[in-house]
Amino acid sequence: MTPAQETALAFVEQARPDLSAWTRTIFDFGETAWREYQSAAWYVETLKREGFFVEVGSGGMPTAFCAHWTNKGDGGAGPTIGMYAEYDAVPGNCQDATTVRRPRPGLSEHAGGHTDPHSGLGISSLGALLATKTAMERHGLSGTLRFTGEPAEKVRGSKPIHAAKGYYDGLDGMISFHPFYMLPLCNTVRWDTHCGAAYSMIYRFVCDQPELWMKTASDGAPIPQSHSAPRAPGANDALMTMYMASKALRDSMLPHQGGWSISEAILTAGQATADNLPAGLAEIQYMIRVPTVAMAEQVTAVLDSNAEAAARMTGCRFERHWVSKSRPGLANHAMARIAWDALETVGAPRWSDAGKAVAREIQSNCGVEPMAEPLLDECERLIPPQDAEAILRRDLPPSQINSTSDDYTDMSWHAPTARIYVARPALKAPKGFTYPSWAMNALGGIAETIDPMVVCAAKNVALTALRLIEDAPAREAARAEFIERTGGGIGGERWTAPLCDYEPPIHFRWPEYVTTPRGRDWWIPTPANA
Template sequence: MVTAAATSALKFVDGRAGDLSSWTRTIFDFGETAWREYQSADWYVDRLRKEGFSVEVGSGGMPTAFCAHWTNKAGTTGKAPTIGMYGEYDAVPGNCQDAATQKRPRPGLSAHAGGHTDPHSGLGIASLGGLLATKAAMERHGIAGTLRFTGEPAEKVRGSKPIHAAKGYYDGVCGMISFHPFYMLPLCNTVRWDTHCGAAYSMIYRFLCEEPERWGLSDGAPIPQSHSAVRAPGANDALMLMYLASKALRDSMLPHQGGWSISEAILTAGQATADNLPAGMAEIQYMMRVPTLAMAEQITAVLDRNAEHAAAMSGCRVERHFVSKSRPGLANHAMAQITWDALNVVGAPHWGDGARSIAREIQANVGIDPMRDPFIDACEQLMAPQEAEAILRRDLPPSQTNSTSDDYTDMTWHAPTVRFYVARPALKAPKGFAYPGWVMNALGGIPETIDPMVTCAAKTVALSALRLLEDSGARKQARDEFIERTGGGVGGSKWIAPLCDYEPPINFRWPEYVTTARGREWWIPTAA
């Protein structure tokens, strides 16, 4: 049954569709990457305060995180429920695509700058739209409750949520609503059922060559001042040894299906001029996505050994700094059913003539014949959670209970949580053809193509939240299931405690925008 409050929320989203579209494009154009989302976070904080929320800035010790609250007492004498939602807004380095039908970076930037791939620009604004629609309906219909909205930076490195979880930001929530744009079948316009995302560890190995003159000496005498004198290989060599040794791990230790992966990124290197001086510091980051914590620990042990040997061979010492340690996800069928019911009321997104014309223009620009119906059919269809689950399980061994990766999983151990997907625009392709990466990125920024996803998701978030606020029976069912699955709730016999035993990794040389005499640009300067 669609309640009066739900009807009000749906009308609210339609009435603010222009704002949601403009806001999505704003965050898209910021294109800020992990731990450096300064403009994006400031924009959210300012918007939330204008909408009547109290906002804690820098929540959990993370400068680009926040936590917002709004409460409607509505004359209640008992404890009103708290519903949680969140926004993400980090982009990805090297994906600076303009909201255009051809490949080009955003104005004034190089292709190496940050850009939205998933896109988190639409993710965050869709959740914000659902939040504001819920608030409006609560005010109009006198519904008691509290809304909590967290700003979650650095999702691409699974950054903020393990930290927020460890610091209590998800505690006391009756239901957490997690939305993500669709990016892979069968998770298109559906809700996760049993197989939630897995565990992930990410760490930075820092190699430091502090006494290069003493490397290789047996008598302890200092080396002569000569360009031909022997010195330690240094930190760059340590990094390369680490990279090559761990590449063998990646190629042999991990299977190539089942949602496992390990990848690396070089953060800093060199730290010396083009002289014969060895590099004093180099850093390499690893991210692993695996089904279980035991696998994460096993891989970490191998990486640790590789790092120690690489350091010893090159005259360095090594430090390991964690970026993320996140838990595998926990299912909640009651929450999934609440949001699946909401998604059925809202319906799948639909792309109109304007969006189809843009899609055909892109197809022509990449050299294929424009199609009458250019969008993948599944993008405009709902799929039942159990059907999606069955398809997802086809390629997984029965023993594997988690697959792929996203850090919403840390929320699932503190509150009943739902994870749902709404289709982002994706294009059909002729047999044997693959679209270049810029196409999906561009579609995520063009209003005609991304807005249908944003409004559909915002409505689904709002209806899910209102169901939890208005239906105490549904709320109890979700809570009872959470208690059962955790063996008693937070701290229960089957509960996994937060793994975060590190400080927010905000002081590393993460890629970011800088201001120079040339103006504001990406840290890799824009070519003339």
């Protein structure tokens, strides 16, 4: 370990109280996709206070940012290393940082809450960023740190847009950390099988002239007595036709092998103002998670056809608006080895007796007999990337190159990228038992259970960043592999260009917190007796 790396580890240790408090701050904000106003502002203010130049609203996204800091050091310009924060929560998962099922004070369970948790993800990376900066200053290391704020990850929102607008260009390495969320990817680094493509779009049905649906004789009155307009199918019927047609065709859209999924969400337009008018506007959002772009295009063609048919059947027109078009990931073994070396140096997170006591209390409140060791054994041990890869491949057909979905993949086409997983706390369960979602969410907000992950991940990302800055041969090996895999780097013959050809979809009715005469509330009002 180099002196600079030792400095970074010491910084993280000293910053434990701040990292803990910051994680709880973002957890309590609980803001969802495209509406993370407080969370983004908190990051921007913190980064400016730490000496970073910050572009607010990067890529045309109000809750995104891009921060830079450069140290001249003793060796010229030096490399540029990328890290990032995510901070969007999920609607309908409002959970307080406590061992019982309870929403955060003053809110209903329908409000936003952190599940992965992105609150810990972002603060882990921020802690690593500040540790790396401190080490660079103290030891005279040349280089630039670039830190992006990535809103709306749950809908694969910002990274395809940032990628298309050049925010990942010029990086010598990108470090992507995510809390462990599925075995065997716990305390390890992705090797060959990176995440796949994801397309998300909103189909909007608009009934412009319902009065033309039925031709009737007019007696000259301004409102025909037959009230023909209410008989028009309208936008809701178009939406339901689209919904059912796509459900019926779902199993035949793609081959019956490999991992892929389509999910939908009906967006509330809020146009119910009269009982004798058909809906003039209805929207449905689809998310397609598939291994390849070709598969995503195939499903999109079917959905387009369904939308056109539904619109024709109901006297409507339809619009398709993109939310996301993200590419599948690109592996880089050299980057994975660098990150794995850091993980082996830091080790897996360890939970104290206090943290395990919290876990047992949650088990008890879920009706489970508390266990002496309540957390999964995998949470406190490492698994080499190649071993995790072999387990992951057991359930995948040989032809499937990518699996699951996450938009860090867009970064991997612009810089050598490592995808790191550090264990978040996860409870052991009796055979046949599944914990309710609130239990996992609570573990992500309680300091005794989430802090070990935050500290461990911050150390690991910082060591990875400093290795890239200090070890030119390792950095050059990662760059050479990136050039080889893309057939020449950005623009090479095997390089996949950004798919984003749309503006940020920030204008839709995304769920959010609102200020009313009753105070700050979720868009679905909190019950009076909450």
